[in-house]
Amino acid sequence: MQRLKLKDTIYTFIITAIFDTIIAVVLTYMVLDGHNFFDVFIISQLMGLSICLCMSYVAHFVDGKKWDVAGTIIGLVVGVLIGSLLSWGFLSFFRGNDFTYFFKHVFSYVFVFGIVFGVPISYFFSSREKIIESEKQIQKEKIKRLTMEKEAAMTTLRLLQAQIEPHFLFNTLANVISLFDIDIEKSRQMLINLNEYLRISLQRTRQEMITLAQELDLTRKYLEIFKIRMGNRLSYEINDKTNKSDFAFPPLIIQPLVENSIKYGIEPKISGGTIIIDCTIKENILEIMITDTGKGLDEDASKAGIGINNVSQRLENIYGSAASLILKQNNPTGIKAIIRVPL
Amino acid sequence: MKQITAIIADDEENLRKGLTLLLERLWPELKILGQAQNGIEALSLIEFEKPDIAFLDIKMPGMTGINVAKKVSNACKIVFITAYDHFAVQAFESEAVDYILKPLTQNRLKATIDRLKKQLGEQEQPLDFDLKMKKIIQVLENKDVPEYLRLIKVKTGSDLRFIPVSQVLYFKAEDKYTIVQTATNEFLIKTPIKDLENDLEPKQFWRVHRSAIVNIEKIQAIKRSFSNQLIIGFNETMHTIAVSRSYEHLFKQM
Numbered sequence: 001m002q003r004l005k006l007k008d009t010i011y012t013f014i015i016t017a018i019f020d021t022i023i024a025v026v027l028t029y030m031v032l033d034g035h036n037f038f039d040v041f042i043i044s045q046l047m048g049l050s051i052c053l054c055m056s057y058v059a060h061f062v063d064g065k066k067w068d069v070a071g072t073i074i075g076l077v078v079g080v081l082i083g084s085l086l087s088w089g090f091l092s093f094f095r096g097n098d099f100t101y102f103f104k105h106v107f108s109y110v111f112v113f114g115i116v117f118g119v120p121i122s123y124f125f126s127s128r129e130k131i132i133e134s135e136k137q138i139q140k141e142k143i144k145r146l147t148m149e150k151e152a153a154m155t156t157l158r159l160l161q162a163q164i165e166p167h168f169l170f171n172t173l174a175n176v177i178s179l180f181d182i183d184i185e186k187s188r189q190m191l192i193n194l195n196e197y198l199r200i201s202l203q204r205t206r207q208e209m210i211t212l213a214q215e216l217d218l219t220r221k222y223l224e225i226f227k228i229r230m231g232n233r234l235s236y237e238i239n240d241k242t243n244k245s246d247f248a249f250p251p252l253i254i255q256p257l258v259e260n261s262i263k264y265g266i267e268p269k270i271s272g273g274t275i276i277i278d279c280t281i282k283e284n285i286l287e288i289m290i291t292d293t294g295k296g297l298d299e300d301a302s303k304a305g306i307g308i309n310n311v312s313q314r315l316e317n318i319y320g321s322a323a324s325l326i327l328k329q330n331n332p333t334g335i336k337a338i339i340r341v342p343l
Numbered sequence: 344m345k346q347i348t349a350i351i352a353d354d355e356e357n358l359r360k361g362l363t364l365l366l367e368r369l370w371p372e373l374k375i376l377g378q379a380q381n382g383i384e385a386l387s388l389i390e391f392e393k394p395d396i397a398f399l400d401i402k403m404p405g406m407t408g409i410n411v412a413k414k415v416s417n418a419c420k421i422v423f424i425t426a427y428d429h430f431a432v433q434a435f436e437s438e439a440v441d442y443i444l445k446p447l448t449q450n451r452l453k454a455t456i457d458r459l460k461k462q463l464g465e466q467e468q469p470l471d472f473d474l475k476m477k478k479i480i481q482v483l484e485n486k487d488v489p490e491y492l493r494l495i496k497v498k499t500g501s502d503l504r505f506i507p508v509s510q511v512l513y514f515k516a517e518d519k520y521t522i523v524q525t526a527t528n529e530f531l532i533k534t535p536i537k538d539l540e541n542d543l544e545p546k547q548f549w550r551v552h553r554s555a556i557v558n559i560e561k562i563q564a565i566k567r568s569f570s571n572q573l574i575i576g577f578n579e580t581m582h583t584i585a586v587s588r589s590y591e592h593l594f595k596q597m
Binding site for chain 1: 354404444445493502560562565
């Protein structure tokens, strides 16, 4: 930061020197008929650089917006006076002019030209500085905001991961209790599935990566619970053709999509439907296709896919643009979700 | 005394059976006329059998229990069954309409049965019941209003695709269409930008121009152009969107 400021200041001084040289050339050849270029050049530099110095100094201390204009004017006037004084020093030392001569023949010119050129130049610098400042400010604020947002998102994510949908939990427990009287074996099976589903769900909330096999396992438990609940309204298939059970895979990618398929596709459809999960590897890309024959997404349901946006965001956080999630309408009915992640 | 009758509607068979068994145990005189596994069946069963009581699950395919209750024309006591819905329970309690929670417990069901017996003994004004029901329906329907758009429906060739809004960089008006820009694709939809603005989560999607809405989570950099205009750049792409003067304050007061 300090270094950048120093660099900026040096840059300002160099530009000022170039301006001064141009002014000296213009004055010498257009106003003073080409005489004394060296003297005019020296005086011009002394004036310009002292104005520049004073203004930088003032700018360093006067930071508040209120003082901007006043500070600029004070810096300019003091700079012109110091520049004039130095110019006199130069003329009296090297050219032997005394103070009266200087005051009569040189000072008025120098002062007027100082102001005339100083005003637009200082305006140029101050506005340039302001733009740089506001850009830095925007960048800074943005970084701050993004950091905060990221933290907030991480917290929400952890909460979401830890959260087990109450509807799911209570409906499943209601089934278990009803099954006590109807089919004790099914009831036992359901409790085992629920137990394992909960165990993996709670575990995976603390892990960044699990394996594909684990995620499929969890999804199978989830589907098995729904299979008992929905009876023959639901059928499902999981086809893992990857032969890579230890492949590292983020949690909460497949199951939320299956959850969506059941919740918005199959449960609301009177005849129910089928869910098929296919996992294949093609050219170092793992492709997971989740197809359901449910109701599909109508206009209203397009506001319901909260899980889908979560999955999409998670894939992007983990794999960047190398992963993708595509949702399509399945023919003749339902939704097809295609996840692609690099191996 | 006339025998009291009931029907049970729930899309999950185990729960229908479970409730039937519990009712047989706790209220043996009650005659269960039939079971329905979706809202449409429930409605025709009620219309056909004319039971005194209908146990209705709220979340059913075809038609929700609430809508079945709304459409029932004969005088029939409704008991709603719901899993976990703080909101619905509040609505029921405030209007004193009966409901039971899943998982069912004997004690809770017993209380409901006692209340039903008492109500059937008296003669409640049907008008009063209608009024209560209307209030509940209002509460529940308001709750069901979806919040924000999460998927954008687009056509690509013969395919219909759904784009998660989190993938969208920006929406931009172009003639009669709106461009939906993602990192890899561009889609055209017919929804005007004005309508989109109302449907999108305002904390995430900002209107920055008369013709543009940006996803602020996808912003990579904001720069000033030579003409002193703010320009937004997006992650991993060359796409940019200009911020019009009247929206610049959005980025200054952060």
